[in-house]
Amino acid sequence: SQQGEEDPQALSIQEGENATMNCSYKTSINNLQWYRQNSGRGLVHLILIRSNEREKHSGRLRVTLDTSKKSSSLLITASRAADTASYFCATDGQGAQKLVFGQGTRLTINP
Amino acid sequence: DAGITQSPRHKVTETGTPVTLRCHQTENHRYMYWYRQDPGHGLRLIHYSYGVKDTDKGEVSDGYSVSRSKTEDFLLTLESATSSQTSVYFCAISDGAQDEQYFGPGTRLTVT
8 A cells, every 4th residue: 555645646837836746644754755757767856854854945846744744745836847747755664664655746837 | 867777678578478677776775676657556666675685575576576696786577477567667776775766767568
């Protein structure tokens, strides 16, 4: 079963707008990661947030983590056409030697 | 980009034939993973390795076996391919169990 689940499954916005994707998970974690996948390519790591962090920034990306609600959000500001991709969250169970990926959010940026 | 390659990149095979996919890394990372990606299911872990000759099952391991005789190579074998194993297979590596993972370009396998 999947630990992390993204919402929405698909999102379409205009270039320049902000995009927000959410991830919910079920069990306690050490950290949560976000990945991007362009069509036909492997996943690329974007950002890792630890369970004791509430917010993290990387360029136009902002990730928040609420461990009390077992949820995270990924905000992409000032979206560009090149941001068109699928975005996945991945979580670990405490002590686990592996990550569990959600099904992803497919983001489309319209010019 | 992390030095991780997969071979072959595309393969078409017939039901019942054995298939081996290879993942090769040049990063000396301890952990290596095999995932499959299917529409509606996201990315699912098949097997992973935490060292030479040390492997464990993932979420969807039935019908698959793996071997890791060297740090740099992780092989995924389908002993007798079935149509349900048609998928895109990704290899990934990481330094630690909960560290960021670096993904290979994927292998598209079609079982007819």
